[in-house]
Amino acid sequence: LGCVSNRLLKDFELDTGEFKFYRKCTRNGPLSSVATPASDRGMLVGVSLKTGHHRRVISGRHQASQHFGRDSVYLRDFSDDYQADMYGAFDFVLMELSTASIAKALDERKGFKPGGFATPLVREDPVLGHFAQILALTFEGPGKASPLFVEQLGAAITTYVVDQYAGPSSAPTSAKRRLSRAQEARAKEMLLAEADGNISIEEIASACNLSRSYFISAFRETTHCTPHQWLIQQRIARARELLVSSDASLAEIAVACGFSDQSHFSRMFSQIVGVPPGTWRRSQ
DNA sequence: AGATCGCCCCGCCATT
DNA sequence: TGAATGGCGGGGCGAT
Numbered sequence: 442l443g444c445v446s447n448r449l450l451k452d453f454e455l456d457t458g459e460f461k462f463y464r465k466c467t468r469n470g471p472l473s474s475v476a477t478p479a480s481d482r483g484m485l486v487g488v489s490l491k492t493g494h495h496r497r498v499i500s501g502r503h504q505a506s507q508h509f510g511r512d513s514v515y516l517r518d519f520s521d522d523y524q525a526d527m528y529g530a531f532d533f534v535l536m537e538l539s540t541a542s543i544a545k546a547l548d549e550r551k552g553f554k555p556g557g558f559a560t561p562l563v564r565e566d567p568v569l570g571h572f573a574q575i576l577a578l579t580f581e582g583p584g585k586a587s588p589l590f591v592e593q594l595g596a597a598i599t600t601y602v603v604d605q606y607a608g609p610s611s612a613p614t615s616a617k618r619r620l621s622r623a624q625e626a627r628a629k630e631m632l633l634a635e636a637d638g639n640i641s642i643e644e645i646a647s648a649c650n651l652s653r654s655y656f657i658s659a660f661r662e663t664t665h666c667t668p669h670q671w672l673i674q675q676r677i678a679r680a681r682e683l684l685v686s687s688d689a690s691l692a693e694i695a696v697a698c699g700f701s702d703q704s705h706f707s708r709m710f711s712q713i714v715g716v717p718p719g720t721w722r723r724s725q
Numbered sequence: 726a727g728a729t730c731g732c733c734c735c736g737c738c739a740t741t
Numbered sequence: 742t743g744a745a746t747g748g749c750g751g752g753g754c755g756a757t
Contacts, residue, residue: 641754642754642755652726654728658755658756661755667754669733669755690743700735702736702737703743703744704736708746709734717744719743720745
């Protein structure tokens with residue numbers, strides 16, 4: 442994000458794949474300036490946990506001074522160049538909203554299309570302030586928060602930001618088959634739990650009160666991935682964690698991730714990651 | 726919602 | 742011995 446890492450007191454990052462969170466905190470400023478060129482990373486939401494920071498944002502010939510108190514929120518669009526001089530210590534929780542997840546949240550706004558965001562902007566927002574505190578606790582809490590929890594939290598924040606800060610909606614779009622948040626969460630939960638007792642797609646669909654065929658297409662519209670494909674990706678993600686965090690054999694990791702044997706695991710891993718698991722592990 | 730059908734995942738084997 | 746690759750049949754997944 443343009444900060445010099447070794448000058449930060451706290452510098453955490455949490456990447457769920459769909460969402461990216463940061464905690465960035467300085468002891469005693471001044472961190473002279475930051476500059477990031479335009480990119481297609483989507484939007485950045487920053488929430489200040491403390492008061493006493495201000496910065497001068499330079500865009501073209503214009504300069505604007507922004508003061509941050511507790512619960513101050515700023516939004517900026519990564520597709521614009523960003524340059525700012527910073528004064529005073531800061532403590533931020535930040536979240537990156539990918540263009541895809543923004544589009545998804547806008548799409549879910551009862552069939553209304555985007556009106557765009559008013560950026561850059563700074564304002565007080567106690568709701569996002571509380572979300573930021575939850576995230577800060579998630580970063581520093583004793584146990585790791587489950588990926589599903591973090592993902593749902595990201596979804597909630599995205600929805601909130603779009604509701605509050607996206608411009609007026611315009612033309613309605615055609616309604617598609619999609620899962621409600623509750624159905625999506627339930628379905629994902631059941632897919633992950635499938636490790637023990639074999640659950641079929643049929644059963645998950647009926648748990649969501651949907652027919653099998655409708656469920657599959659709605660899941661796809663919602664997550665841009667078929668149920669079984671999604672499960673495989675979750676298993677591979679888990680495998681990546683175990684590959685770096687443990688010294689278990691590939692056969693053991695395969696079983697731990699829901700693959701019945703090593704050969705099949707290696708094949709699926711290669712297909713998705715591009716290199717076989719052993720090679721990938723050595724590269725980490 | 727329910728029926729049909731092709732394809733790919735799975736689980737097991739062998740080989741290097 | 743562990744890891745990577747290939748073959749193969751059954752069955753469930755996913756699209757229509």
